Amino acid sequence: MSILFLEYPKCSTCQKAKKWLEGKGVDFEERHIVENNPTAEELREFHQKSGLPLKRFFNTSGLKYKELQLRDKLPQMSEEEQYELLATDGMLVKRPLLVGENFAVPGFKEASWEEVCK
Secondary structure: OOEEEEEOOOOHHHHHHHHHHHHOOOOEEEEEOOOOOOOHHHHHHHHHHHOOOHHHHEOOOOHHHHHOOHHHHHHHOOHHHHHHHHOOOHHHEOOOEEEEOOEEEEOOOHHHHHHHOO
16 A cells, blocks of 8 residues: 655654654655645545545644635635645645545544554
8 A cells, every 4th residue: 555645844743643654664655745735636636535624634723824814714715726725835734644545634643544554
């Protein structure tokens, strides 16, 4: 199974998640979320695989999210507009993001990752 690990290397949660993956012996491909931001098409695919609300893919605690006042703007935006916005800046995307053949998990919660990395 090929797993994609989207990370921002300076992020302490991403570092913790990476150590967790390595400790579990999970084979994964790393991708810098800012240098190689997911495209709108990829984000649409990740969102569909996740089964989660699209809002969960936004880094709601990030400075960029707050600076753009997205808490107030997102409810008025279409899904397509949200995908396009997420694709403009990796700092808007919730990280780390773990993507496999039939799953996508934004953020690091051990229980969720344990479930998909069996």
